[in-house]
Amino acid sequence: QSVLTQPPSVSGAPGQRVTISCTGSSSNIGAGYDVHWYQQLPGTAPKLLIYVNSNRPSGVPDRFSGSKSDTSASLAISGLQAGDEADYYCQSYDSSLSGVIFGGGTKLTVL
Amino acid sequence: EVQLLESGGGLVQPGGSLRLSCAASGFTFNSFVISWVRQPPGKGLEWVSGMSGSGGRTYYADSVKGRFTISRDTSKNTLYLQMRSLRVDDTAVYYCAKDQVPGAVSLVGHAMDVWGQGTTVTVS
Numbered sequence: 001q002s003v004l005t006q007p008p009s010v011s012g013a014p015g016q017r018v019t020i021s022c023t024g025s026s027s028n029i030g031a032g033y034d035v036h037w038y039q040q041l042p043g044t045a046p047k048l049l050i051y052v053n054s055n056r057p058s059g060v061p062d063r064f065s066g067s068k069s070d071t072s073a074s075l076a077i078s079g080l081q082a083g084d085e086a087d088y089y090c091q092s093y094d095s096s097l098s099g100v101i102f103g104g105g106t107k108l109t110v111l
Numbered sequence: 112e113v114q115l116l117e118s119g120g121g122l123v124q125p126g127g128s129l130r131l132s133c134a135a136s137g138f139t140f141n142s143f144v145i146s147w148v149r150q151p152p153g154k155g156l157e158w159v160s161g162m163s164g165s166g167g168r169t170y171y172a173d174s175v176k177g178r179f180t181i182s183r184d185t186s187k188n189t190l191y192l193q194m195r196s197l198r199v200d201d202t203a204v205y206y207c208a209k210d211q212v213p214g215a216v217s218l219v220g221h222a223m224d225v226w227g228q229g230t231t232v233t234v235s
Contacts, residue, residue, distance in 0.1 A: 002155065036222035038156075045206055045229055046148075046156065051222035089156050093220025099172055100146065100158035100220055 003028060004090050004103035011109040017078040020106045022090035023071065028101060030071035033093040037066055037075045040087045040105075049088070050075060077108070085110050113137035113225050115145075115207050120230030127197050131230060133190040133207035138225075140188040141165065144210040144218055147181065147192050149203035150229075159205070160192060161218045170218045175201075197234045204229040 005023040012018040022035060029035055035053050038046035048057055050066035053073060063079045073092075077084055090103040119131040133145065146161035160181040161170045169181050180193040190207055208223035215221060 033220050034222075038223075040156075045226040046208075046223075047226070048211070048222055048224045051211060051224070057224065087155075091156075091220070091222070093218070097173070098218075099170060100148075100161065100218065102148075102156040102158060105155040 002104040003094055003097070003101045004092060006088075006090060006103035006106045008104070009107045009109065011111055012080045013111045014080050014082065016080050017076060018080065018108065019077075020075045020088050020090075020108070022073045022075070022103050024073075024092060024101075025071055027096040028071075028092045028094040029068065029073060031095055033095075035066070035068050035073035036091045037064075038089045038091065040089065042086070046089065080110050082110050084108060113209075115209065115225055115227035117205060117207055117227040117230040120205065120232045122233045122235065123197055125197060125199055125234055127234070128193070128195045129197065129232060131192040131194070131205055131207075131232070133192075133227060135188045135190065135209070138209070139213070140183075141185060142213040144215050144221065145183075145190050146208050146210075146218075146223065147190075147205055148208055148223075148226075149201075149205045149232075151200070151203040157203075162190065163215065163217060164213070165216065168217055194232070197232075199234050202232060202234045204231050 037050040053068040210221040211224035
C-alpha cells in the first residue's frame with residue numbers, strides 16, 4: 001500500500017490527452033513537499049519527467065505537464081503517442097516517515 | 112557524462128548477505144544525496160536508503176532499518192549498500208539515483224535526475 005495513491009492504469013487514443021493523479025496527505029504533499037514524476041519504459045530505469053511539481057528537464061517535450069494542489073498532484077500528457085506507453089510514478093517526501101515516498105505507479109496504454 | 116553504475120547483485124539464500132556498489136562519475140560525488148531505490152518484479156518503486164553528500168547523515172526505509180547499511184568510499188566515488196538478513200521480499204532490481212539539487216545537508220525529497228541501470232537481487 002503506497003503512501004501516494006495513483007490509478008493503476010489509464011489509457012487514451014493517439015493524439016488525446018490523459019491525466020494521472022497522485023493523492024497524498026497532510027504529512028507529504030499537503031505539508032508542502034514537492035512532487036516529481038518519472039517515466040519508466042519497459043525494461044529500463046526510471047527517467048525524471050517533471051520536477052518540483054511542474055518543471056520539465058531539458059529534453060522533455062512540452063506535451064508533458066505537472067501541477068500540484070493541496071494534497072494532490074497531477075501529470076498531464078497531451079498529444080498521446082505510441083512511445084508514451086510506460087509506467088509513470090509520482091514521488092515526494094513524507095515527514096511522518098522521514099523518507100522519500102513513491103506512488104504505486106500508473107500504466108499508460110495508448111490505444 | 113554523469114553516470115551511476117550498480118554492481119554486486121546476485122542470487123542469495125534467505126538470511127544471507129550481499130553488498131551492492133554504485134560507482135559514480137561525471138559529477139562531484141560529495142555534493143549530492145544519493146539514494147538506493149528498489150523495484151520488486153512486476154511492482155512499483157520503493158525508496159530504500161539514502162546518504163547525504165557530506166556522508167554525515169544516513170536514512171533508511173522502515174522495511175530495511177537494522178538490516179541494511181549504506182556507506183561510501185569517497186576515494187572511489189562509490190556508494191555501497193550492505194544487505195544482511197535478506198528475505199524473499201527483498202528480491203528486486205536495485206537502482207542508485209542522485210538528487211538533482213546539490214548541497215542538501217539532509218534528505219528532503221528532491222527529484223532524482225540520474226539513475227543507474229540497476230542490479231538484480233534474488234533471495235531464494
